[in-house]
Amino acid sequence: MSTLPATMRAHAFKTNGGPEVFESIELPVPGLDDRSVLIEVAFAGVNFAEVQHRRGEFGEPDGPGGYDVPGLEASGCVVAVGDGVTEVRVGEEVAAYLPAFGGYAQFAVTSADFVRPVGALPLEVAAGVPCVYPTAYGLVSDVGRLRAGDSVLIHSASGGVGGAAARIARASGARHVFGTVGSPAKQPAGYDALFSREAFADQVLEATDGRGVDLVLDPIGGPVRAASLQVLAPFGRVAVFGDQGRHDDWTEDVWALWKNSRAVAGYNIGDVARRAPATIGGHLERALAALASGELPYEAPSVVPIAEVAEVHRGFEAGERSGKTVLRVG
Structure with missing residues (x-):
């Protein structure tokens, strides 16, 4: 020193x-x-x-x-x-x-x-990489439990975590990777289809022949979070990782989750860092290796x-x- x-x-x-x-x-x-x-x-x-x-x-x-x-x-x-x-x-x-x-x-x-x-x-x-990719791995793998053949919808698709999660989901064998954007000017690559965040529900159901998606990643909150529940396939999950919309606290009836075979889960990297720090280090190491090898593509x-x-x-x-x-x- x-x-x-x-x-x-x-x-x-x-x-x-x-x-x-x-x-x-x-x-x-x-x-x-x-x-x-x-x-x-x-x-x-x-x-x-x-x-x-x-x-x-x-x-x-x-x-x-x-x-x-x-x-x-x-x-x-x-x-x-x-x-x-x-x-x-x-x-x-x-x-x-x-x-x-x-x-x-x-x-x-x-x-x-x-x-x-x-x-x-x-x-x-x-x-x-160090914040974005451990968050994306945590959402897709730890919280979202994505399996090969699943479909995923990513809100804020043009953001750093959204883009990383799309690549990880694709590499993990996702059947479809959809995204929503807040502006039509934003057209990030790597998605099977992009929808307007203001009117995505009907479009998602149409794109999946009415089945819905297995996993939704949501950093927005409010009405977007509520609408996300309506596009879930049986046993679908909404993984929450932020509240960019600065909405009032959001609640959902557990009865409705039970009756419709849906789940809501949360991911907070600060909490994981405090209580399971090795998880963050492991995801960071995995991401750096996958990006360097080309297993995960990236944009500069x-x-x-x-x-x-x-x-x-x-x-x-x-x-x-x-x-x-x-x-x-x-």
Whole structure:
């Protein structure tokens, strides 16, 4: 640690609000404990959860100096490790999930449970993997229990998790992969059909000859979540992983679930990271290998200088961005 600088440049916020609250400031370089890995960040992935973080949906800033640094995923080079770390070594290029945030900075620290070598994958691509792909694997495999021959419907199909889940579902033997989009201008690849999010139910039933789909992945909530139940095949599941629509709390009658042989399940990567951290590390390792080998295809992310982070967040809130966006930090 003695060869590292004492401070680092970070893009952070001291008050919750719109994108204008971002500041470029100096903060102390994070310290290590026995299981920590310190990474010099090259690229940081951008996720909608970071918009929620900035807006105050996870609470008020309480980091060093009263500032919070967003960023759930990053790639870069390991510069220091704790005494108990064996998964990676100093000098290795890695991707890392950051459950406590911190990716929008020159250096970030996280548990070795959430850090894996990138192998042959380019660092800018790897930066968009650590949060998105473990979430997608968790939704498709752990919660969704997708089997070969199943059909799946993915809301927010043009988003990072949506695109990753579509690739994973296809590789897992899904018969049909459908998606919904909020704007007709968004036409992501990899789907058998795309439907308007405002009027998808009849279209899904028509596309499946009235049977419905076996699995729905829903980060939207509200009316979209309610309508998703109506397009489920027998024993179908709605896997919930967000509330981007900022709707009031959604409820469903258990009697109706029972009578119609339906299920609703949830996936929260923060909860899994706290209670089953090895699951996140395993999915991250699997994803990096599958992307590097070509088993899972990928599109190059949009790379934006970190100085433009406020504009990137504005685009996310306006629903103008699709695919994966990463910030060039180093």
